[in-house]
Amino acid sequence: MKRPGVHEIARRAGVSIGTVDRALHGRAGISKATREKILAIAKDLAYVPHPAARALSARRNVRIGVCIPREIHFFYDQMRAGIFDEARRHDSAGVEVVYRPVVKLGEGEAQKVKELLEAGVQGLLLVPGSPEALTPIISRAEDKGVRVACVSTDAPRSWRSTVVCVDPLMNGHLAAELMSKFVPEGAHVAILTGMLGTEDHRLKTQGFSEGFAEYCMGGRILTVIEAHESAKESYHLSRALLRDYSGLSGIYVNTVNCLPVCRALEEKNLSGKIKLVTTDLFRKMELHFYRNTIQASIYQDPYLQGQTALRLLAEHLVSGTPLPSAHYINPGVVMETTLPLFREMQ
Amino acid sequence: MKRPGVHEIARRAGVSIGTVDRALHGRAGISKATREKILAIAKDLAYVPHPAARALSARRNVRIGVCIPREIHFFYDQMRAGIFDEARRHDSAGVEVVYRPVVKLGEGEAQKVKELLEAGVQGLLLVPGSPEALTPIISRAEDKGVRVACVSTDAPRSWRSTVVCVDPLMNGHLAAELMSKFVPEGAHVAILTGMLGTEDHRLKTQGFSEGFAEYCMGGRILTVIEAHESAKESYHLSRALLRDYSGLSGIYVNTVNCLPVCRALEEKNLSGKIKLVTTDLFRKMELHFYRNTIQASIYQDPYLQGQTALRLLAEHLVSGTPLPSAHYINPGVVMETTLPLFREMQ
DNA sequence: CTGAAAGCGCTAACAA
């Protein structure tokens, strides 16, 4: 009735626990015959090492390297919190994180990743800003037994073990489904994006386009505007948009720069008249929900993403839990009612 | 640089680790003077016992009693899965759950709870179907040091340590916010509920009413229908509703019986014409999302509720983490796009 | 009232 341990296996195999240990860990200095016998018994007993005992005994710490951007703060601060909160729950299991952030997405990340590998990490958690440039590094790391988990955005051509993210296509698609319920049939809407060169923005835009065609009968996407991640540019482009298209019913913003759009709408007294669906959530957006300028926002839960990725890596490295090749987070819908429940609003 | 342990404390206090242990655990057989000295040193060092070592050493298992309903299956099966999944992650810490389900909400739960208390649990996780009847039992248990966590619905007048739930008022309020964006100004809508005698249904109904008044200018709630948790009754009442109120724009259903409403709407070819916002999620609803009969559903994430409650109890009982007096789960919005990501659809 | 010592299940160094 008690969970079997090394002693039980040793007893059944008629050997000592030292030998059992060697067999279980594939260490040298044991005959093929006894190893196989021991492994068979272990499998038969469904032996699972006691994690607490292992953690207590092994001096070997599990090191997980973390390389995520510092900016944009509202997003990555949450992700970091999720990572460290979860890490703390595993420190009794000997999990320790080595933190090497980059300032902005993609800036000098190759260097940081190399540093982490030199620090001897067994796991790597990173937001790949330039997936192409990172691909060979990631693949080489995996080849050497370092498990890498991509978060938020993927490096699909690399050998990374897993990715934790919100599917950007689905993200845009959900925005479109919402939008199509907010505007009448045959409505005209616009998309404001960051840089279409960014995979993430491109896919969200694509998802929205497909979804809007699917859900809004006779609807049209008038224009897709690239604001290049500039607040000033976003504002001017929004003004121009409102000026040039008088029949506009909705705007979907999939970049972080939604505040300039809100400002433009509010200046023209269009809150609630033109439906605005945004992406992500930060403190300053709150006001625009209350003013009914933003109808809804698609939330990617950076805290949960970070937490999940770290948990997957930690449990894999500590207990050998298999890593799923991808873990998709459910995109949330933020509305005024639920605003107070989000961490970002605290 | 290493975390301080009992040995370090003993060394500094000039006593043995046995004495330190007695002081730390408030056990008898130690002088007031040495106890205070030891506690001071411990606080000074910010001593935290190593959870792995504690789990390994202590024979004492942490028992958590679980009393949740078996029906309605789609909801409580998920909750149970969340509870047991999380419990498995704590079994190396000596956490074991004693499972004493009731068949339906509130049926014979007092008896089951008594059984659990007699089994010597230190924690209790339960869905109180009849909070009033359970209140004295809960309070007495707490008085004897048993921590009780209510899930999904509260026993607010008892001394329960914590509750994990979606605020039902907010739940209804969110439904109203959504509905008001789906229907035009001045729209007429109806509410179909289970039993207004049930606190949960009453509050959701109230939340919706308040929210709809707030968000839908000139809107009206024509009627609040009680279907008494009967599918047949739901169907007939829905038919009558559609017959009697020709100007109806939307229906909010906060009971599990949304399928009869869908059927009534589809028979009259009103999918998408009359907006339907429901509560919760189960397999058979899928079809009605695809048919655009259901516009959105408010999701209470029973898996997450169960998981969270068990985690709070386990970490409190094992490591002394403080219990928050309430933990509110964010109500989710289910739409067609995200349907495949929900456990319920697997 | 306090100290010493035996484990909990596992790893790893050291003997044989």
Place this chain on the structure above:
DNA sequence: TTGTTAGCGCTTTCAG
């Protein structure tokens, strides 16, 4: 190739 043994940090029992 295999067995023995000393801890990891804590709890608990048994002596003093």
